[in-house]
Amino acid sequence: MNFLIVISTFFIMEGMTWLIHKYIMHGFLWSLHRDHHDHSNEGHVEKNDYFFLIFALPTIALMYYGTVNNYNIYFYIAVGIALYGMAYFFVHDIFIHQRIRFLRDTKNPYLLSIRRAHKQHHKHTGKERGECFGFLWVPIKYFKMYFNKDE
Numbered sequence: 001m002n003f004l005i006v007i008s009t010f011f012i013m014e015g016m017t018w019l020i021h022k023y024i025m026h027g028f029l030w031s032l033h034r035d036h037h038d039h040s041n042e043g044h045v046e047k048n049d050y051f052f053l054i055f056a057l058p059t060i061a062l063m064y065y066g067t068v069n070n071y072n073i074y075f076y077i078a079v080g081i082a083l084y085g086m087a088y089f090f091v092h093d094i095f096i097h098q099r100i101r102f103l104r105d106t107k108n109p110y111l112l113s114i115r116r117a118h119k120q121h122h123k124h125t126g127k128e129r130g131e132c133f134g135f136l137w138v139p140i141k142y143f144k145m146y147f148n149k150d151e
Helices: 002-028 030-038 047-068 073-096 109-122 140-147
Strands: none
Touching: 002 030, 002 073, 030 047, 047 073, 073 109, 109 140
């Protein structure tokens, strides 16, 4: 049962990420997310990186509360959120934005689809008219670009 809570939470986080990205990061917290789009910050750390703390602190609180209460449901929800956060960091920061040079020359169609969808998202430097707000699930048209190359 606990495994199902972790897995379900991980997948629910994809929908939450889409909503948070579209309506919060491209909404009232655009001031933190803007430098991720317009590259106005020339250092290694962007204001956008504060979202790590914004998302990590409630997760840590859930994990703590779940731990001190005999590993209740809140602990397993926090584990699912934390795993999603780790996946997000690996795919978004390391793979897509190449903060650490890794998997640059991949031929994996799924990873290439994610990268293409994210590039589409970044073609808009303003907070309006965005697209592809998700992370692991991308529109079918991007999959078709890489899975149907022989057609």
